[in-house]
Structure formats: C-alpha cells, structure tokens
Amino acid sequence: MLKDYRILLAACVIAVGAMLLSIAKLVTPGYKAHQKAYAKLTGSTDFEIGVKQINVETKAGLLVDRCTTCHLGAANADAAAFDQPLRTHSEICPGLAEQPHDLNKIGCSICHEGNGRAIDETDAHGHFKHWLSPLLVGREAQASCAKCHYMGAGTLLGAETYLRGKELFVEKVCYACHTIRGLSDGKSAPELTDAGDKFTLAYLKESIVVPTANLATSTMPKFNWTQEADTIAALAIFLKGQRLNKLRDEASAPIGMLAAEQTFASVIEPSVAAGEALFKGAFSGHLQLRGGCINCHAVKNSEGLVQGGENGPELTYVGRARSAAYMASHIRNPKEDALDTIMPPFRHLSDTEIDSLVLYLQSLDYTLPRTPEPTAQALFSNYCMSCHGQNLDGNGSIAALLDPLPRDFTAYQFVASYKDRFVNSIREGVAGGAMAPWQNILTEEEIESLVTYIVSTTEDRQSRFVRMDVSLPKPGDPERHRFRDETRTLEAGDITSGQDAFQKFCASCHGMLANGKGPNAYALKHPLPRDLINKKFLNQSSVTDERLYRSILLGVAGTPMPSHDHLADQTILDIIAYLRSISRDTN
C-alpha cells in the first residue's frame, strides 16, 4: 500500500511541476528587460512595466498592435542612438520636414506585418511555420505601402524599391504572361493581383528564381537575370504588395495618386530604334515600352556580341530568314505556328510596334566573318548548335522548347537514308517547325560545307545501313493487286477505313487526335512522334504521298518510328488518305 502512495506522490510532483513550468514561462515575459533598459536610457522614473498597445481603427475592425512593448523608442526622436529594439524608426519619407506617418497612431504591423498581437519575439516577428506574413524588414516594408496608398501610376516617396519592382515587372516581361489588374492582362500564367495575400516574400523570391521549386509543373522559364539579388528583391517586394484586401480604397487613400491606370509609351512611327527599345523593354521618355523580348531571346549585334536570354531561339538571323508577315503573326499569336510554345501572345502591341520590331529584327546583319573562310565546324557552332547541339544529337540548349525536336544527326541510319534532303532543308527550311530557310544568310558553299560536315560525322557507320527502295503503288496498277486476292487491284485510299486503321495501328504513339501525343509518346525521348495535324508540315511540297508511304511501310530510319510491313498496301493508302483529310489546308 505504501508503494502506491509513493507512486502517487511522484506522479503528483511531475504533474504539478509541469503545470508550474507552463505558468512560469508566462510570468517572466521577455519584454521586461527591454523596458527596464529603455527606462534607464531615457532616465524616466515613472516608467510602467507592462504590455504597450496601439489600437488601429480600420474599416474592417480594430487592429491590435503590441510591437511597441519592445520597440519603445520607435516614435521617440531622442532614441536614435539606442540599440535595437529601442531605436527610433528611420524616416519613412526621406527628406520631408514633417513625417506624414504617426507611428503612435498606425503602429508597426500594418507596414512590417508579422504578428502584431504577440509579445514574444519569435511569435511577433512571425518566424514560425505556415505563417503567411513574416516580418518585412527594412525596404521590404515598401510592399505594404499599397495597402493604404493607391498606387496607380506616378511615384510615392519612400516606395522606390516597390516602384522599381513595378518597372521590372514590365521590363522583365512578366506582364506578358501574368495578370495584375490595372497593369497587365497576360493569360499564360497565374494571376498575381492577390499575390501578396497568398504568398510570403520568401516564396515569391524562390518562385522567381526557380519556378519549379514550388510548382513542379511550372513552365515559367529560368531567366538569366535571376542572379541579380536587387532585381529579385524589388520584383518580390512589388509582388508582395499586390493585394485585393486593402485597408483603404481608392477614394480614401491618404495621398491622391496621379492616374487611374498605368500608362505605357506607344510607338507612333515604325522605326528600327523604336523596335530595339521595344525588344529591350526600355523607356521611351518617362514612360515604359511594353516589350521585353530580350528576356527570352538573344541577338548578336554587328560585332557578334550576344545579348539576351536563352529561353527561346536566338533571333539574329530571323529577320533575313522569315518574312515580315510571318514574324508579325508569330509575335501576335505564336501558338499558330507552334501549339505548345511557352511564348505568350503579344496582342497588345500595336501595328506600328510590331512593324518596329520587325524592322529591328530585319536590321540585324551579323554573319560569321567570311574572311578567312570559316571552317564547317565554326559554321555549325555559330548557326546550328543552339538547336542541334554541340554533338549534333539534336539536344541544343533550347531544343526542349521546340516542336518538333531538332533533328538528331548522330542517328547514322537517318543520315544514310535522307542525306539527299539536307541541302534543301537548310536552304528552304522545314515548314511547320523551327527550322528556318537559311538561303538569305548562308552562301551555297557554306550550305554544302555544312551538309558535308554533318554527313562526315557518321560516315564510317553509314554503310552498315541500307534502306529499301519502294515506290508508291498507284490505284489500278495491275502489278500491285490486293492482299491475298489477285483478282482485285488497289483502290484510291478511303478516309473512313484510314481513320479506323490509324486508331488501330498509329494512335498509340501519334495519339487519337493524330497530334503526336499518344500514350506511348511519353516513353519516347528524341525525336517525338510527329504531330500529324501540323498543316504547314504536311502540306509542304517535299512531303509527298510517296514519302508518307515509305515512312509508314519502312519506318523512319534512325527514329523510334518502326516499319509497318505487316500492313497491306491498301491499308497504308487509306491511312495516307485519312492524314491528308485531317491536314487539308482549308485556305
């Protein structure tokens, strides 16, 4: 019995001890020391130790702010020399004789966020997991200006970083994909009108630098300016300032702002200079131009100096390769040419602006110096490598952005079978893809030299591969009768049976819609199944019925497209008829 009492006693001691401990933490608050130090520094004799509180009246209710429990000298001009947390707050609007913000009235957490109700440091500064608004330190607090000040356009003293972030939002072409109401209307990426309410500053920074860090499926490019800490900080602070829930509305904002909506510069007369400014997203006068192509696309100037991003094809030669109409339509709606492109449409650009951009691209005149005569390898490195890759394997730095993928020339079977087409493909380009016609940039000799170079890299192996020679059967040809029925000759392809055959034999890779996205396509790497509803590709003169017939019957050498010699000629003719029917150019 005695043992039981002892256990009872021990349990009581633990329970009471734990509870006393939980209370002990509460009766010795951390702010006491700060308040005593402050009382001593100010020489105040009647300082009362206790929680200090500012009640901020807002239209949504009372906001409690207890920050001054520790930050005692924030509004006291004599405390400038004290150590934190007792120091005077620095000037919010630098240079003004009278500071417009009365800290005793607005408190701290309105601008600096954190958790104003708390009196413990970690808690008050919001440094705990899942907290959406951890403390905004120093200039980061500019993200809160927009809570009260209506920041349509114009400037606001003390909000320089925020305003720089707004410029950057346009300069760094964010506006083209993201919507912020009143500023941009991009539809290719999540809206950021309420970004500040949803995300922490750290989250925003991380998502700008590594877009896939927080959303694995993000297609946002990694920009080459993400090493610039100031740029990232300013952008993130601007985004943190985007909120739908504001403390003041437009009418009651403390300082009336200049304009209701952000206005941008516009180009009146098309010119190369305007095009260049647009391309670089620069200012025209005091207004910003909405361009910024340079964030993704690089160009070389006349001296061959590269400038720009690597999230899209280099555009040095595009002005000479493509027509003005092609460029204009591609800028307005890039999905017309490449369905899966990450490039957003730039529909807001006026005709004069598009013309200026086209003029600028056409003005670029860099070519690899021809004296002394460049080697074939140098030509390849300069013109082809960014897509076709250093090792000619079709894995250049921007290859993944292109559809179809750049040709892999290490597949010697492919080179052996199709090398006759190469000269033409370089000269005239391949329609329905990123391969541009190079005849205006490269000389005939250079093209020959490039083809020789490409063919030479796999020359030693090409003899291993021999492709059969087959010809397209003609309907009614007495030599090409139907399978197992020698009495009947072939008929012209039938679209309906072709569709059935396509779903049966082709859809696993090319997809039920024939768009190259069948279930097996995900297991393939390079090249991917051809998008067979790409009208531009299928309607070019070099894609004949004979070529389709051979590609189906024999497969495409050096690619995952296998031979289909189990298909009867009639079936292949049907499939071709079906493909022609879905890619028929309605124009």
Next chain:
Amino acid sequence: MGMAKMQQLKPVLHEFGRKVYSTVIRHGADNTGLTKSKIMFGNLFLHIQPVKVHKRTLNFKTTLCAGLITFYLFLILVGTGVLLMFHYVPSTHVGPDGLPEAYQRMLNLRSNVFWGVFTRNMHRWAAHAMVAMMILHVFRVFVTGSYRRPREFNWVIGMICGILTVVLSYTGYLLPWDQLAYWGVKVGTEIAKIAPGGEIIRGILLGDNEVGGEALIRFYVLHVALLPTLLTVFIAIHFFRIRKDGGLAKPDDTSGDKLIPQSECGEVRNTSVFKSARSYQLVEIVKGTEPKVNEEVNQMVFSWPKLMVRELIVFVLVLAVLSVISLAYNAPLEGPADPAHPTNPSKAPWYFLGLQELVSYHALFGGVILPGLLAGLLLVAPYIEIFVETLFGLKRGNISGVYFGKERLLENSLFMTIFIAGILFIIIGSLFRGANWEFVYPWIPTPGGH
C-alpha cells in the same frame, strides 16, 4: 494575557472544527469494514465504484487501464475545453489583418492569452489520446471476450460511446479554422458523399455545399454542447451497467491467478463483538449477478483505499504525461483556411486515414461498404456470437476475462486480422503517403515549398 486566552479558546475551536468536519464526513476513519463501506457509498463520486471489488480488478493487466484512461481524458477534455470556450469564437468573419475570427482566436491563444498555449496543447493531445485509448479499450474488451453474457448490451453502449468520441474529436478538428483543419474536414466530408444518403447527412452537418462559416458554427455547437452531453449520458449508462453486470468479466476459476496479497490492500480492523464474523460477507449472500458470493469471497477486497488510490494514480499519471507532452510539443497551427489552395496531400485526422487509404483504392467499396460492414459487425459482435452459438447449439459457458482464450480462437483471429489491417492502413495513410497520395518513405524528406 494573550497566551492564557489562547489556551482557553483552543478546546472550543477544536470542538467547533470537529463539528464542522462531521457535517461533511459523517463517519470516522477507523478502518473497519463498516467505515470503508460508508466512505464508498457515502460519497457521490466514489459510489460509482462498488464497496468491494475482486482483486483482479486492481491488476493493470486485467484492463490495461484503457477504459479508465479514456474516461479521465474525457474529464480533462471537458476541463480544458471549457477554458478554451471562454476565448473561442466560431466565426469566419475576416478581420483587418485578413484573418478569419476563429483563426485569430487561435493566434491569440498562442500569443497573448494567459495559459492559452498550454490549455490548447492539453486539449489537442488529450483528444488524440482519447481516440487512441478508446481503440485500445475496444481491443482489450474483445480479445478478453468481456462482451459475452451478461455484458452484450453494454458492449453496444460502449460502441456508441466510441462513435461519439470519434465524432467529437472530428468536430473539434475543424474549429481552429486553419489549413490542417479545413482540408482534414473537407476530405472527411467528401468521403461521406460516396455513401448512399451521405449527401443529406453532409448537408445537415455543413449547412452548405462546402465547408464554410455555416459548417463551423454547426461543428462548434455539436462539439461543445450536443455531443459532450450525449457522451456523458452514455458514459453514465456504460458505467452503471458495468456494476449491474457484476463488475469486470472474469473466468470461473481465478484461484490460479497471481493476485495482490491481502496485506497490500490496507488493514481492516474488526471492532465487532462477534470477532469471528466478517461484517461484509453476510451482505454478500445475494442471488444473481450482483456482487456475488461464491468460492471467490476471499478474493474480494474493499475498494477503499486500494482501488481508489490506484485510480487516482492513473489520473495523476495521465495528467502528468499529458502536461509534459503539452510542454514539449505545441499543437499544430497552419495557415488560415483557404478553400482555393488545397494542401497536398490533404489528410483527414489520423483515425480516418485508414479510411482515406481505402478510399484511394476504391471510393464506394473502400470508403463505404467495407468500413460500414466492419463497423456494423463490430457493433453487434456479441449478438453474432449468440446467434452462431444458438444455431449450432454450442454451450460454451463462461469463457470471458482471459486474453486470447483458447475457446475464442476463431473470434479473436477474425478480430485481430481486421484490427491489425486497420492499424496498418492508418500507418500507411499517415506516414507513407505524400503529395498526390503517392507512396513515400517517411525517413526520406520530400522537397517541399513553404
């Protein structure tokens, strides 16, 4: 002068004190069987217990203390819950800092309400522990066959208590109105949709098509008023029936059991003139399943003080362990509930994760039919046994009170299979499931955002 006065006054004060004492405690404490009995039935709270209990009752092994601890946790939950009610507001009204009122109250508890953190921690951890101990209690009762005659109906009452416990815990889960709460409840109510008639129940519970402000107030009222009252009533019935059914189930022959020696159970003085007579044993001659007279009389001991002290020890231990846990670990609080941003993975409270795991295989079969069937079978388990015994004319007599008794091999095997499978599903659901409900190893950290 003072000293003399004091000396004079002392016996008067003493006499006064004795008189006041005797108005409250009317019996002396002379340790006779009579006073021990009087202590027990003279006190409302102690009278829940019988005057004498079998020595087996005192052993930890007999009950694992699971039911008792569950009850104590309920008491602690009521205590801390009432404290929390003084501060909590079940409102989703958004304040000037952009936070819903209910969530703000959680922050206040953490930031500036005196003893708020500790109270909330206690409440949170006790709630989880109560569900766990309830499950352990069910386990103990089943594998010892303690629900057999005459305790069949009390098993059903106990099951109702168990269901109420889970629903109580679940309704409380929503109240902090953070992401964890919101999505946990969202998942649970989505599972309810699958069941036939689930839409209606869901609609009644939520008062809306989605989890929102209406759901919060309904869950709150259920959590603080309706369900605790119901549970209190059912606990009372449960306890009352334990006594009416003759205390804890025990095998017929307990002579071989290792029991506490008589000397451990406190001294019983015999002040009777009939020195040989044992005062209590005469009363023990009654029929039926009331505190009974048989060869086990010698194994019965007075509840006071041994049982009372041991029960007190368990209570204080529960309090101590819970206090230490509450000091060391804070109850989780995530960002405010945001219907637009699901957490990934969104997980229900842990006791529903086995269900969620099953739902991930097949919604209707895994989420409704299988668990519904199991819960139904468990609820009427004693009657199934009676039915089978009647059907085959089995006369198995008293086979209760022993863990994994040989005679109950079939029942226990079936139960253990389902029980272990359930635990495994809960473990897989809570630890081995990551984003998109994909299989992960808990010891390999997954890259996560904020």
